[in-house]
Every structure is written in C-alpha cells, then in structure tokens.
Amino acid sequence: MGDDGPELHRALDSGKDQSYFLFATTAAQLAFLRFPLGDLDKAATRQHAVRLGLAVADKPDSQDICFVPSGHYSDVVARLRPASFRPGDIVHADGRPLGRHDGIANYTVGQRRGLKVADGERLYVVGIEPRENRVVVGPRRSGLCGEIELGEVNWLAAPASDTWLEVEVQHRYNELPAPAQIWLRPDRRARVVFASPQPAVAPGQACVCYAGSRLLGGGWIVRAPAAWQKTAARLSA
DSSP states (O other), X not given: OBTTBOOEEOOSSGGGOOGGGXXXXXXXXXXXXXXXXXXXXHHHHHHHHHHTTOTTTTOOOOOSXXXXXXXXHHHHHHHHOGGGGSOEEEEETTSOEEEEESOGGGOOTTOOTTOOOOOSSOOEEEEEETTTTEEEEEOGGGGOEEEEEEEEEEEOSOOOOSSOEEEEEEOSTXXXXXXXXXXXXXXXXXXXXXXXXXXXXXXXSEEEEEETTEEEEEEEEEEOOBHHHHHHHHHHO
16 A cells, blocks of 8 residues: 555566556556465465465466467467468568468567578567568567557556656566656557667557556557668658
8 A cells, every 4th residue: 555545566476476467457446456475476375375275285387378278379369360360471671572471370579480581680570560461570670669659548656747757668578677758648548768679569568667566557559660660651751
C-alpha cells in the first residue's frame, strides 16, 4: 500500500515475476487482489508447500502454455487464423526478394534462427506485413526503433498532465527494462520515446512502464516504426 493507494510491484523472484502480464489490472481490481507469494522465491514456496502437505510441493515447473493442451501455440493460431499459414515472400529491408516462407505465423520480430535465407551478414526478422503476407529481414540495426505509440493504456500511478515522465519500459516479456520517457494522453493513448533505440519492438506487444520495482501502467503497442520503415518512407516520398 502506497501513499496514493494500492501499488503493484515486481515479485522478489525475478525469474518468476509475472507483473508484465498484469499491467491491465485496474486500480479497483488491485484493491481486492492479494499476492501472498510475491516476496518468496520458488524454493521458499516449495518449503511451505511441503510443510502444508500439498501434493504439488515437488511438481516440476511447467514450460507449456497453460491454455494450449498440446503445448504448440501454432495449432491454436492455425485454427483461429488459417490465412497466417499461407506461403509468401521473404524480402530484405532494402526491398530485395530473398526467399519464401510457409506462413507469417511462424515468424516473430527479432527472430534470428530458422529464417532459411542468407545475405552475407546476420539477418533478423525486422518486420511482418500481414496485408502483403511478407516477412521482412535485415541486419539488426535496420530493426531498431526509437519511439512507439500505445493504445488502451491502463495507468495505476497518479496520472500526470502535460508532462513527460521518466520511466523504465519493458516492451516484451523477459526483456530487460529500458530507460524511456512517456507522454500520457487523455484518450488512453501514449507516446513512448526510448533513451536509445530498441530492437525487436512490434505492434501487438505490451509495453509496460516501471519506476524501480513498481508497475506504473502500460498499453498495447499500436505503432512502432523501425529504421528500415523510415528509410522506405523517405525513398517513396
């Protein structure tokens, strides 16, 4: 509990911290929630489970997606979005065709392995274009992103008006937080400017803001222009 009401913080065990996924929790919901394991690591939690005689005390950690029985997310995507498995082109960030893919659902921004194309330097997925059914690859520098726009922003800290806030942002799970500034708008949108350009930033991912261990809020990335997109825009202008 903070001076302004309930606060949400990272778990003590950084390897098990799930605060990134809780950014959409509202202040009203947070007032009712309790996280009794937040200040315990996994070893201490198991010791309590043994003490209480719980059958799951020695259960191995799960590595699967809890809502996908088979553990293969692609099976769910294929059922819900079959068009995402249509073959299409793999193109370089400079526009050159490099090969073919067997479905954009098999790729993610920032991916390096399994691209099945080569161009004399290490390539990464720097963009996915669903309308064109294309995967864009290029050197790491071409995928760097300096600023993003967020939608559906949920803010748990005291809102600021007409000012930039210094924050640390996490734009994907298991990424280290990066220094940035955020400008909150009254329409639940926001602009985030990174202190230094970040790799593997993509629309659809959550961007979550922290002040130390405290979760301030976050939103969904709706626009994340990378270096290659800005270059393409200049060339087409």
